[in-house]
Amino acid sequence: MTKDWQLKGRGALVTGTEGVIGRAIAEALAAEGVNVCSVNGKEGAEAIVEQGTRALGPVDILVNAASEVRRPDNTPADIDAASWQAAMDRDFELPRRLTHALVPGMIEAGWGRIVNIIGPSEPLFFSAEYAASGALQGWAKSLDREIGANGITINCIQPGIIKGTAAAAHYDEAALTGMEDPVIPFGEMGDAADIAHAVVFLCSPLSRYISAIVLPVDGGLSRHQH
Amino acid sequence: MAMDLKLEGRTALVTGASRGIGRGSALALAAEGVKIAVGARRRELLEELADEIVAAGGERPAIIVTPDLAAPGGGAYRVKDAALEALGRIDILVNSAGRSQNPDYPSPMPYDAPDAAWDQEMQLNYVTIRQLTLSLVPAMIERKYGRIINISGKTEPRELHTASPAKAAVHGWSKGLSRQVAKHGVTVNSIPPGKIISEQILRNYSEQQRQETSKWISSGDFGDPSDIANLVVFLASPLARYITGAVIPVDAGFRRFAY
Numbered sequence: 392m393t394k395d396w397q398l399k400g401r402g403a404l405v406t407g408t409e410g411v412i413g414r415a416i417a418e419a420l421a422a423e424g425v426n427v428c429s430v431n432g433k434e435g436a437e438a439i440v441e442q443g444t445r446a447l448g449p450v451d452i453l454v455n456a457a458s459e460v461r462r463p464d465n466t467p468a469d470i471d472a473a474s475w476q477a478a479m480d481r482d483f484e485l486p487r488r489l490t491h492a493l494v495p496g497m498i499e500a501g502w503g504r505i506v507n508i509i510g511p512s513e514p515l516f517f518s519a520e521y522a523a524s525g526a527l528q529g530w531a532k533s534l535d536r537e538i539g540a541n542g543i544t545i546n547c548i549q550p551g552i553i554k555g556t557a558a559a560a561h562y563d564e565a566a567l568t569g570m571e572d573p574v575i576p577f578g579e580m581g582d583a584a585d586i587a588h589a590v591v592f593l594c595s596p597l598s599r600y601i602s603a604i605v606l607p608v609d610g611g612l613s614r615h616q617h
Numbered sequence: 618m619a620m621d622l623k624l625e626g627r628t629a630l631v632t633g634a635s636r637g638i639g640r641g642s643a644l645a646l647a648a649e650g651v652k653i654a655v656g657a658r659r660r661e662l663l664e665e666l667a668d669e670i671v672a673a674g675g676e677r678p679a680i681i682v683t684p685d686l687a688a689p690g691g692g693a694y695r696v697k698d699a700a701l702e703a704l705g706r707i708d709i710l711v712n713s714a715g716r717s718q719n720p721d722y723p724s725p726m727p728y729d730a731p732d733a734a735w736d737q738e739m740q741l742n743y744v745t746i747r748q749l750t751l752s753l754v755p756a757m758i759e760r761k762y763g764r765i766i767n768i769s770g771k772t773e774p775r776e777l778h779t780a781s782p783a784k785a786a787v788h789g790w791s792k793g794l795s796r797q798v799a800k801h802g803v804t805v806n807s808i809p810p811g812k813i814i815s816e817q818i819l820r821n822y823s824e825q826q827r828q829e830t831s832k833w834i835s836s837g838d839f840g841d842p843s844d845i846a847n848l849v850v851f852l853a854s855p856l857a858r859y860i861t862g863a864v865i866p867v868d869a870g871f872r873r874f875a876y
């Protein structure tokens with residue numbers, strides 16, 4: 392039995408498709424009949440929006456998947472302003488700008504979906520990227536207050552440690568999944584498809600009442616209970 | 618090529634299925650080809666639900682008339698026995714029997730409310746869920762598949778309610794359990810609903826109170842049980858295998874906390 396997520400014919404802009412997560416998301420949306428414009432997260436917001444609207448016309452769905460928390464080269468003592476800014480630009484400013492550029496069209500259409508792939512809320516080492524993803528959570532919640540009445544939802548997904556990502560390269564899977572107190576309770580790193588399934592669900596009209604949430608898709612990695 | 622949720626032929630027990638979110642979840646799971654058992658105290662409402670499922674082309678659910686699950690005495694175990702007798706095994710458990718306020722007391726709960734008022738809410742909204750779940754989990758671990766989905770409540774109490782500590786207990790208990798069973802293919806998640814039109818919401822909120830409350834909901838409207846049920850269906854699927862130990866609000870931005 393197949394599930395109709397009612398996404399056929401919608402237009403989606405997906406950033407970060409050079410990475411495994413972004414690529415899996417673009418493929419999963421396309422499999423639902425969504426017209427997908429995949430863009431590299433390294434371009435500027437204006438160029439991306441232009442590329443997206445040229446390819447799709449109105450953009451119904453924006454998936455910001457260009458950010459990732461990696462172990463930085465610098466330490467808290469020697470991090471310079473430029474690398475601090477680079478993290479904020481990539482993980483907060485780019486998704487924020489893209490969203491603000493596309494929200495007016497979504498308001499006009501009376502429908503829209505914004506899904507942000509962000510870092511975890513539980514820092515395991517020092518990185519400016521944790522600060523950027525914290526900023527994104529606060530911003531997403533506040534934006535929902537303004538746009539939620541227009542059929543638009545905005546949500547964040549926090550992937551755990553996903554196979555094939557730059558972040559996963561920092562970890563030794565055996566050490567994360569050993570039977571004694573496994574760091575990942577699920578016992579394996581996740582697949583990019585696990586994230587993509589959650590994105591498809593959140594983009595569907597069937598999840599219209601889910602907004603301003605932060606959804607961990609992490610095999611139980613995060614510790615907080617809410 | 619659309620997505621296959623791989624739910625066909627699986628089995629589910631849904632408590633609180635005579636009304637509201639439980640009823641919506643039962644309808645949605647049945648529509649995906651899940652064989653279900655539905656529990657509540659009012660048989661006639663469960664019969665109506667069963668007729669509706671059959672009329673929609675689904676398989677007739679097993680009906681389990683439950684005792685008062687707010688009363689001590691192991692009612693949860695009787696529900697479990699009846700569900701296993703009807704379905705043979707339970708792959709998916711949706712814990713939706715519950716209430717946000719005790720209808721026998723004013724709201725907020727008076728300072729001098731008897732201990733029994735507190736005990737009843739703990740029994741219904743937490744102890745029953747724990748008993749039912751833990752009695753079904755070992756067989757899920759053995760079969761390497763299980764889904765526990767708790768319909769809990771927002772942990773932002775505005776005043777004194779007997780349900781709030783029980784809902785928080787569900788979240789804390791679920792987290793610990795989820796870490797222990799994750800490697801066996803069993804996930805444990807909780808859904809705190811925002812304001813969803815249901816029997817108790819219609820009982821507790823006047824039309825005017827609903828309008829007032831809607832101002833604090835980003836979408837501007839109360840939700841429908843199907844809004845929760847769609848997430849229940851997704852979480853029940855093998856495609857959601859990597860989501861566990863989570864608290865996933867369905868509330869159109871109603872709660873205050875951002876993180």
Ligand SMILES: NC(=O)c1ccc[n+]([C@@H]2O[C@H](COP(=O)([O-])OP(=O)(O)OC[C@H]3O[C@@H](n4cnc5c(N)ncnc54)[C@H](OP(=O)(O)O)[C@@H]3O)[C@@H](O)[C@H]2O)c1
Pocket residue numbers: 632633634635636637638639657658659662683684685686687688713714715716717718741742768769770771780809810811812813814815816817818
């Ligand atoms: N709707 C919301 O906006 C909202 C918000 C926050 C939390 N929740 C939570 O969501 C859950 C479902 O609520 P709902 O809004 O769907 O409520 P509802 O429409 O009132 O339905 C409650 C269900 O639980 C069963 N039930 C209630 N008390 C019971 C008892 N003492 N023993 C056995 N079964 C009992 C009822 O069946 P019988 O009466 O036939 O037994 C009914 O099927 C509850 O835990 C509630 O606290 C709901």
